[in-house]
Amino acid sequence: MAGASMRFAGRITDWNGERGFGFVVPHGGGERAFVHVSEFQRGSRPPMVGDLISYETRKDAKGRLNAKAIRFAGQKIEAPGKHQRIPRLGTALAFFLLLAIFTLFGKVPGTVSLAYLAASLVSYVLYCLDKAAAERAYRRIPESTLHLVDFLFGWPGGLIAQQQCRHKIAKDSFQRVFWLTVFLNLAGAYGLVASGIAQRLSSAFPGV
The missing domain is CATH 2.40.50.140 (Nucleic acid-binding proteins)
Incomplete structure (x- = not known):
């Protein structure tokens, strides 16, 4: 051992x-x-x-x-906080699986799925770049930029990056805003699908 x-x-x-x-x-x-x-x-x-x-x-x-x-000096070891215990990778993958199922059965337009995939990739890259910048004392990516991309369908990629890069997990103020962006995005995505706006957007791009 x-x-x-x-x-x-x-x-x-x-x-x-x-x-x-x-x-x-x-x-x-x-x-x-x-x-x-x-x-x-x-x-x-x-x-x-x-x-x-x-x-x-x-x-x-x-x-x-x-x-x-x-x-x-003299500080005791503490158990991991609640933020560290959240299964970020599993949550993101489960979301993508549900998204794929709903898209396959026509419940969610393809444009919405593509928006989540594309924005998640952007979010993942931004988190990793910001982590690298922090470690090398380079210019950081503003937290407002990370939150904006997460709100604009990128939060699953942000979740994956937070776990894999060990970035922004322990910062409570960031996490509070992050989970607010997740809620607002899901509410907005539901509204787009339920109102038919997302379907009309998909109709404008027949190849999607």
Whole structure:
């Protein structure tokens, strides 16, 4: 059986509160590691320069050292929050399966299904790009853009990306707006189908 990952202790020497990242230098010297706010336990206070933390390390694809599973000194390990327990991948795949069944039996026009597939792909890519930008301290994709794409039929792809990229899961404020966009999108999609507008749009594109 594999042993537990080695943990290091160090102090945060740089911190950008607006962008949510900084660097930690281990006690006794050594290579500094990139720190991102998403790696702290859910519910932790905002980090500051001088904070003592413990962390694991992992190198990214370019060989840069990143701090993972970060805890403040003396902070207890907490059980995963409710957001982490949501089966995001399973929820998205179940939705796509139902969508395919309804489309096959003519309950949902093909244009609606294509809208979900196309927008989900865009949403997935945007989440992954934003996660990569956060880890490399590049310019981030605004949360409003992610929410807009999710509202415009992209939320299933957003769900998949949140789980696979471990991105935006622990941020309560983001999750509240995200699930609101899911509700509003489903309500809007139902209205389009029930009113016949979606069917008329499909009729305008007979190949769909």
